[in-house]
Amino acid sequence: MKNLVVLTGAGISAESGVQTFRAADGLWEDHRIEDVATPEAFRRNPELVHRFYNARRAKLRDVKPNDAHLALARLEKDWLGAFLLITQNVDDLHERAGSHQLVHMHGELLKIFCEVCEKRQKHADDLGLGDSCPNCHSKRMRPDIVWFGEMPYHMEMIYDALAKADVFISIGTSGLVYPAAGFSKLASRAHRIEVNLQGTSVSPSFHEHRLGRASEEVPSLVTELLQKN
Numbered sequence: 001m002k003n004l005v006v007l008t009g010a011g012i013s014a015e016s017g018v019q020t021f022r023a024a025d026g027l028w029e030d031h032r033i034e035d036v037a038t039p040e041a042f043r044r045n046p047e048l049v050h051r052f053y054n055a056r057r058a059k060l061r062d063v064k065p066n067d068a069h070l071a072l073a074r075l076e077k078d079w080l081g082a083f084l085l086i087t088q089n090v091d092d093l094h095e096r097a098g099s100h101q102l103v104h105m106h107g108e109l110l111k112i113f114c115e116v117c118e119k120r121q122k123h124a125d126d127l128g129l130g131d132s133c134p135n136c137h138s139k140r141m142r143p144d145i146v147w148f149g150e151m152p153y154h155m156e157m158i159y160d161a162l163a164k165a166d167v168f169i170s171i172g173t174s175g176l177v178y179p180a181a182g183f184s185k186l187a188s189r190a191h192r193i194e195v196n197l198q199g200t201s202v203s204p205s206f207h208e209h210r211l212g213r214a215s216e217e218v219p220s221l222v223t224e225l226l227q228k229n
């Protein structure tokens with residue numbers, strides 16, 4: 001039985017209508033990372049940062065999983081060996097598609113975090129400076145998002161899974177942000193497959209490339225993998 005690790009990025013949610021980061025119409029065209037996605041930005045202008053994430057959280061109500069998310073849930077259900085889905089995405093489309101063996105290494109839009117007592121909780125509505133922590137009543141609540149300069153979540157489990165992976169699949173990520181950009185090298189004994197609309201800066205470290213839309217390439221790749229299962 002083979003160990004399978006899948007990494008997803010913004011490209012898998014693009015066809016659901018969630019903006020990617022680095023496309024010409026991506027999020028980082030309209031917003032500067034240093035204004036909205038760093039701990040310093042939150043200290044400097046928390047209202048702006050809350051507004052940015054409130055808009056993204058609200059947008060989740062209008063989108064739904066696409067065929068690529070659904071195919072990965074099918075893969076998890078029918079795969080006979082160990083399976084781990086690592087997503088850099090902060091949306092909840094993998095969960096809604098039915099994935100369970102899933103870690104959000106960059107956090108989740110639908111969770112908030114108290115900087116004082118460090119308790120996390122689910123939160124589907126807007127978050128603002130007036131909101132207090134239900135646990136310790138401080139007013140230092142933030143989106144549970146891993147900002148630039150912060151340590152991504154679940155790294156020990158991720159490194160362990162990558163070292164043991166027989167198959168590693170990377171879907172819809174530009175390979176520009178570390179540590180995720182280094183995962184293909186860490187999955188050194190795996191057969192490595194990249195799914196993307198185009199070549200990326202990490203394409204040379206993959207054995208196989210599926211060029212095309214995730215909603216088409218992922219379902220056919222999943223069918224092939226399950227046939228060889």
Ligand code: APR
Pocket residue numbers: 008009010011012014015020021022023026088089106171172173174175176177195196197198200212213214215
């Ligand atoms: N099908 C397949 N690939 C796609 C599709 C699609 N329909 N649409 C876009 N892509 C690809 C693009 O070609 C690009 O390589 O998805 C990738 C998206 O890249 P980015 O916008 O850089 O997103 P991502 O790699 O997830 O960003 C990584 O950077 O800003 C941070 O924390 C943020 O998690 C994010 C991290």
